[in-house]
Amino acid sequence: MPNRISLYSPGRISLGADILVYYETDTPGNNRVCLYPEGSTGKNYRAFEYAPGRAGVVRFSGISTEKGKDSISPGRYTVKLIGIAEETVNCEKTEVILPLTTALSLELTHDPYFLVESFVSANVVVGQECSIKVGGILESFGRQVTFAKHSGDAWLDVSADGVISGTPPGEFAGRSGHIVVVAGVPGSGSGVGTSVAVTVPVRSAEATLVDQLRVATLNMWYDATIVRNGLGKVARVLLEQNVDIVALQEVHRYEHPAPGTVRRLAERLGWYYHEYPRIKSDAGEDKDIGVISRYPIDLDNSGYDEEFLRSEVTLGGLTVQVCCVHLAYWHYGPHAQRNGEKRFTTVVQKVEEASRCGHEMKEGILKKIKKYIAAADECPVIVLGDFNSPSHHDWVSEVTSKPLNYRATQVLERKGFQDSYRAVHPDPQAWPGATWSPTALWLADKREPRIEPQERIDFIFHRGKKLTVLDSRVHVTGVPAPAEEHPDWKTEPRRVWYNEWPSDHAAVITTYRVDPA
Structure with a gap:
């Protein structure tokens, strides 16, 4: 060769x-x-x-x-x-x-380019005008750009500022519309342009608007600032993976009233958003969570508390309560198990006793959304986010007193919630599903650096008869460079700034079947 x-x-x-x-x-x-x-x-x-x-x-x-x-x-x-x-x-x-x-x-x-070559929009309904924004997913380097239709179905068009619109006719029910949009710099004379192909799924007025729902959770790693063009890379992942709803952690509103990270990401995608309100004088002390969705979020009927953000997402005639959480990272059990084995020993138990994760989940979250949990068979409830704690299914307990294992996931199951990843991959040996961490590979802040335990700490749980798990997976793009240089390295490491993947957590993406009855 x-x-x-x-x-x-x-x-x-x-x-x-x-x-x-x-x-x-x-x-x-x-x-x-x-x-x-x-x-x-x-x-x-x-x-x-x-x-x-x-x-x-x-x-x-x-x-x-x-x-x-x-x-x-x-x-x-x-x-x-x-x-x-x-x-x-x-x-x-x-x-x-x-x-x-x-x-x-x-x-x-400095030629403009779209973040993706193609993507699928939210579902639209026959006879109802749709609007799909593509201007935000174009990297223009500050240059004035105009958009135009290159090809596609007659009922779809695009404005000069990058908004696709149209009213699907009846014959497209159960099918998809298609349009190719081109963008270029007026008067540049270079002949260089860029394009994106958009697929628009169409439903009849009588049909269920959404029969499959793809939900994700992603820790944004300090507002997606650690990796170059991090926000654009997050947007690209969501479009490429055809995500409908995503819960975000480590997102802030530092320059209030200027847009925070959640709003800026949603506006780039043309999506709906719900961000945790700016309450305290120091934005770093507010809960760092938010939700964005391709489908409408009813902000009037959404809510929040000290430990969570609850977003009411409407999928046509179905309402879904999306509860985004980011539990406390103090007292992390896996760091007490030096050999890396997933054994819940008395040493790990003492760390879990000091952890607030189980208490946060039980008292700070589930207790305060109990009326929505009670109605979950009609309006499903999804609890998801960065738990900063492993699953009790992934560790073997070797203790006889409480806590017997990690509590945050246990209390969710006791309330009838299902771990979507373990619903599809029940064997933790065959499918560890680690989400922490594709970039944190060792504990560099110790006197003797050692391997960082690779753990599943990001979860999507649901309750309600109208959601059935079809698939759930951990997702990372590329091969991320490590975030910290190991002292034993003699050669220059790859720079994390150039990582294709914008986070230090893997994402979890779950696909649900939506049952209307």
């Missing part, structure tokens, strides 16, 4: 858009695909991705133009496959770079 690389994308690529590179090598090992300014070689690369095995695809995600973040700006660059070897000189090991391929040229530009 010869050594070679090729670009999936054309040679002209917008800054921030993904650069996909295919590689093959007959010398597998410590290899990397590196991005160089044109004319540079050796260690003078601006970013790199590991190239394991004999063949594969690497993705440079969100290359930055911001000062202090490697200063990558528009211009000409090259990509090259290199190998890293070690030599011993004067009893000291040193790295040697071995070029494995010639360089491929590319140009990074």
Whole structure:
């Protein structure tokens, strides 16, 4: 097999858009695909991705133009496959770079681009005008852009400012409408444009508006600020995964009355939103949670308390109560089990006794939404978020006194809630479902760094006869670089700033069948 690389994308690529590179090598090992300014070689690369095995695809995600973040700006660059070897000189090991391929040229530009190539909108109803915003999912680099219809069904059109609209005719009931929207810079003369294909599912007036509901939870890692263009990457994940409702944690409203993270994300997507109100003088002391949805949120009938945000989402004739939580992270049981085994010992039990998670769930959340729980067979209730505590199903108890295991998930089950992930994947050995953490791989703040326990601490629970779990999975895109450098590393780690995945938690995505009866 010869050594070679090729670009999936054309040679002209917008800054921030993904650069996909295919590689093959007959010398597998410590290899990397590196991005160089044109004319540079050796260690003078601006970013790199590991190239394991004999063949594969690497993705440079969100290359930055911001000062202090490697200063990558528009211009000409090259990509090259290199190998890293070690030599011993004067009893000291040193790295040697071995070029494995010639360089491929590319140009990074400020051309606008859509975050996704295609997506599916919320369901619409025959005879009712629909409105779908696509302007927010275009990265325009501050340039004036106009939108136009390239092709599609006659009843769908798009305005110059990027709003798709139309009234579906009766013959489209049970089918989908389609439109391709193009965007470009007026008068640029470059002939360069970008497009997005939108599918619009149509329901008859008599049919159930939503027969499948896809729900997600995602911790946003300090308002999606740790990874370059984090908010755009979150938006892309939601569109690519066809999510209907997502509960968000680590989201704030620091510059009140300016829009907070929840609102800014929702406005980019053209979705509905419900954010925790700004109550305290220090926004960092308010609960850092919110909900966004492709379907309407009835804010007048929604609510909140100290430990949760309850959003009433309307799916045509069905109402769903979505309760977003972010439990306290103090006194984390897995850190007491040094060997990494999921055994609930007396040592772990003492940590759980000090934890507030079980009490928060029982007294601070479930007790205060009990009237909605009682009506869950008519209006389903979903409790989801970052629990900062594992599931009692995932650990084996070795104690005989209370607490017998982790309490937050136990109290939910006692109230008739079902863990959607374990409903589909009942065996924790075969399907551990870890959500913490794709980027936190060790405890770097200890005197002796050790492996960070990989745990399932993000959950989607539901109660109500009208929801049936069809699928549930843990989702991460790409291969995230670790957030902290291990002291034993001798070579430069990949930079977390360029991660394709915008969080230090994995998302959980559950698909429900919606039963109208």
